[in-house]
Amino acid sequence: MKKIFKNKNITEYAVIPFDEALVINPRLLPEEKINSIVVFLVPYKSTNIPKDNYGISAYARVKDYHGYMKMLFAELVPELSEKFGVNFYGFADHSPVNEKLCAAYGGLGVIGKNSLLINEKYGSFVFIGVFLSPLKTENKAKEIISCINCGKCAEHCPGKAITTNGITAEKCLSGLSQKKRLTEEEQQIVTYAGLCWGCDICQNVCPMNEKALFSPIDYFTDTYLDNVSTELIESMDDEEYSKYAFSWRKKEVILRNMHSADLKNKK
Numbered sequence: 001m002k003k004i005f006k007n008k009n010i011t012e013y014a015v016i017p018f019d020e021a022l023v024i025n026p027r028l029l030p031e032e033k034i035n036s037i038v039v040f041l042v043p044y045k046s047t048n049i050p051k052d053n054y055g056i057s058a059y060a061r062v063k064d065y066h067g068y069m070k071m072l073f074a075e076l077v078p079e080l081s082e083k084f085g086v087n088f089y090g091f092a093d094h095s096p097v098n099e100k101l102c103a104a105y106g107g108l109g110v111i112g113k114n115s116l117l118i119n120e121k122y123g124s125f126v127f128i129g130v131f132l133s134p135l136k137t138e139n140k141a142k143e144i145i146s147c148i149n150c151g152k153c154a155e156h157c158p159g160k161a162i163t164t165n166g167i168t169a170e171k172c173l174s175g176l177s178q179k180k181r182l183t184e185e186e187q188q189i190v191t192y193a194g195l196c197w198g199c200d201i202c203q204n205v206c207p208m209n210e211k212a213l214f215s216p217i218d219y220f221t222d223t224y225l226d227n228v229s230t231e232l233i234e235s236m237d238d239e240e241y242s243k244y245a246f247s248w249r250k251k252e253v254i255l256r257n258m259h260s261a262d263l264k265n266k267k
Ligand code: SF4
Pocket: 114, 153, 156, 157, 158, 159, 160, 161, 162, 167, 171, 172, 173, 174, 199, 200, 201, 202, 203
């Protein structure tokens, strides 16, 4: 298995017993009996540094990871099935199990106060995927470990969404920046926080991310948009636009925030 993942530049993976996983969407479970979960991390941090001043989250500057996972599953599902003689079912994001908890149970990282999984090698700049399979495992789930609880993410969070009890999703401005319609007050909050799409503040201030390594995966490093402009977004045809995470909303949403940021910068 190590070799199969290594060929794809994936080094962070673990096998956990299915019984330990938190099933969140049973309708997606395969019909046959599942015994184990292979959980893996896909790092996306790029060496590129934005030349523009728009607050666009790093995950949205690279091509959408769902496209990468689709390609990966198309190659690895048959390869793993052939190697182990059982079916493998790949999921990412739209998944029957809580992927973040699976990764933590597999010892792939600690859970930060900002609610993110923080991996020792790649920090929290990772996407998570899982394979479910009938393959039996003797592995036991590891204890879930919390971050060092330094409080920096809570201190810098513009939405005051992070408390000692964890994160209040409704207060997180990342979601607000992606809302279809904003009230005037909400737009002011998003613009004041310097956000055009998503928010990386709690990741960027986290000391456990300081030494996070860059991704070795071309799909992410080669597609980084380092100089975003309203003209660039406007000029993207539907196919190109659909390759980025911000395409789950029409162009109007990211452009609205970018125009608002331009106005603020002119003042
Ligand atoms: S993403 Fe931004 S707004 Fe959301 S919790 Fe983190 S720092 Fe706060």
